[in-house]
Amino acid sequence: MTGPWFVLVESNTTGTGRDFAEAARRHGLRPVLLARSPARYPYAAELGLDVHETDTASAASVTAVCRRLLAAGLAGITSSSEYFMHTAASVAAELGLPGPDAAAVARCRDKATQREWLSARAVPVPDFLVCRSSALAHEAARAMAVPVVVKPVAGSGSEGVRACADPDTAADWAGRLLAGDTTGKVLVEREISGPEYSAEVVDGEVAGVTAKHLGARPYFVETGHDFPAPVAARVAERLAAVARDAVRALGLVTGPAHVELRLSDRGEMYVIEVNPRLAGGLIPRLVRYATGRDLVGEVVAGLSGRPVRPAGGVDRHASIRFLVPSRSGVVREVTGLDLARALPGVVELSCAVTAGLPIRIENSFTDRKGYVIGVSGDAETAGEIADRAVAGIAIEYRQPGSGRRDRTTQ
Known part of the structure; x- marks a missing residue:
C-alpha cells in the first residue's frame, strides 16, 4: 500500500486498536504500529500492519522513528491507549503534525491536576482533596462526611478506584495505592450518588451521550453501555453542555475526549473525569451502529490533516x-x-x-x-x-x- 504513514503508538489489545488501523487505511493512509512488544497485538499480524519494535516509554525513541518516517511522508500520530496519548501529542507538536495540545493532555492525565484546573474554572466537580499519606486520606474522608471515592491520579479503566464507606477504609485503601504508586499522591473525592454517563467528544463538540452500567460496589467496573443514553432530551443537552465546558476549560479542543459525568439524586451534574482519548468499552462502535457516525475515522482524519465529514442518517439504539x-x-x-x-x-x-x-x-x-x-x-x-x-x-x-x-x- 502506498500513501503517507499514520503512526499508532501502542494500542488497545482489542476493539478500537484494530479500528484505528482500519480507519487509517480507509483514509488512504499506511498505518504503522510502534510497540515495545508487538506480539501483544494479534490484530497487527492479522491486518498485515507495518510494525516497528520501539521503546515507546521513551518519547525520544518514538520521535526518532517518526522522523525517519517523515522523510517518506508522515501524516499524523496518535494512540488508542490513554497511557501514550501525551507521547503522541508531544511528538506531533515537535514534528509540526496535527494533534491535541500536549499540555492539555498532560493536565487530563494527572487527575489531581485536572480536578484543580476544572474547579478553578467553575466546572462542577465533586469535593476533593489530593492526599500524600493515608493519614491525610483519613482526615479527608472524615471532613467530607463519607462515603468517598479513593483513586490513583494516573490510572485508567477503573483500576484502583474504590468507594470507601468510612475514614478507616479510605485510609487503608489510600495506603495500598501509595505503596505501589510513583506519583506519591492519591485523590479522595466525595462520592456522587446517582447514574453515570459519558459524553463522546471530537474537536470540542459532543457527538452523543452514553449511559453506563456499573458492577457491584465498592468498585466501579463498567459492565455495559447504552447509546444514545435513554434520557430526556433536556438532560442529554445539559450533560453535553457540562462536557463541552470541561474540555474547553482544559484546552482539549483538538482530537478526541471522553468525559465521564454523574447526575446526582438532586439533579446536579458533576464531571468525574476527562480522558484525552476516545471512549473505551467499544463505545465508538455503539455510536456507529446507532447513528452511522464513525468517531474513530473522524479522529484519524482530523489528526492527519484530512477534512472531517461526520456522517449519519441512522436512527437506532x-x-x-x-x-x-x-x-x-x-x-x-x-x-x-x-x-x-x-x-x-x-x-x-x-x-x-x-x-x-x-x-x-x-x-x-x-x-x-x-x-x-x-x-x-x-x-x-x-x-x-x-x-x-x-x-x-x-x-x-x-x-x-x-x-x-x-x-x-x-
Missing part, C-alpha cells in the same frame, strides 16, 4: 454488555455462545474465555472477558437483547467436588 466472571478460578467449559450469537438483534459477540483459562478478579476493566452488542430501533429493546444474550453464557470452573456454574448476568 445500541447496547453492549460485558461478560464479567463473578469469581476467580480455572475455566472448565463455556456454554451458550452459539445461542447468544443467534439471538435476533445481536450484531457482535466476542468471548476470550476458553477451557483451561485461569481467571483472576482484579476489580477493573481487565475483568471483562467478552461482550455482546445488541441493536434495535428503541433503547429498551436494545438493552434487553444484550442482557438476554450475555445472561445465556455460562462459565463452569474446574473445581474439585463442585459442578457449579457461574452464569454472568448484568
